[in-house]
Amino acid sequence: MDFNQSFEDIESQLDNFVIRKNQQSEKSTGKCGPEVHDNVPLTISQIERATQDPENENVFITDDVHPIHFCTCIIYAFVTGNGTHNESFMKFMIDDGTGSLEASITKKPFNGRVISSLYSEASSLASSEAYKSIAVSMMRLLQVSMEYIDPTRISRGHSLFLRGRPNRFRGKMGLDAFQFFIDSGRSRNMEIGFVDYLTDWQRRHKTMQNTTNK
């Protein structure tokens, strides 16, 4: 198997991970009261409507009829413009067809430095014939991993998966994102997969709530 094929395999595995991770990591913060979810797939309009739980500042509530209590969420959106970046965050205007808001994406400079130094280490190992093949694999893997932590690669016209939490600042709702994934190119498989997951999740949530309320 050549290197390119190996990396396609790894990337497809990572893609699967992004989608499947949510179902496994849902958790409840307590046995009493409503279930509080993590990594909930939401639309931007639902984030815009979200309010902070008066009993727990880490919890947000969205939708009136079937309220969703959540700490963190996942969205899929198109980058329509740049905000004012600063030392720690890159800021982008994002839009998913239901609403628009500003997302702040953390730069994680420490992680970037760790990956850069590992890359240097791997490239020095590559000069030795005994380690060359593994070192080249490492270098390619580290290059790919930079795409997941370096938000300077994001630009207008990209589509993004973002994992984060709402943040209301000066009366305006935004999103503080901890993780991102750039989905560029003509394939819309990721967007279609996300909408299917979102609609399934929210349908199940409504059914669960209706069953509990009976």
Place this chain on the structure above:
Amino acid sequence: MSLVPEASTSRAPKYCYFFKTLLVEELELETSYHNLHYGQCALIGRLAFKANQYRLENVRVKCLPKKYSLGEGTVSLLILGLTHDKVVENRVSTGRYCIVRGEVVLHNVQHPKGAKLTAGGVYDKINSLSNDPLAQKQYLSALLATYRPAIDLWYIQVIDRAEDLLTRRLEMRSLIEK
């Protein structure tokens, strides 16, 4: 149903500040221009070049019953601001499926360089003529003869699985309209 809106500011269209998913049919077939979408939108369709103009043709809406959905390419909407340079730069070409994001405008077909109108502007004008129903009707008839809906381009991207994506984006739209 009256063509003329009631003189009330409560029904005045609000500018849409996000790229709401619309159908090409919803814009191209709308004849009450004060009811046209006001603001930004996202359209999925197939790029065509007809009579020296770039147009976006409709694609089939798979989630609708057959009798309510138009066949692909039945109607098309004028795209403003799309030049050959932009087509090359964005790696699009005629016959390809695209998602087009931009602002809905009314384009003067008799004087293409004339001022563009919007649904908000048309509504305000009709409202200002509320004491003269005849003038309102004349204004609307003149608009229908001179102006056609169009999309003023902001972004264009080639996509695949256009019909599937349109179905999903309409599902997302239904979540905000509930």
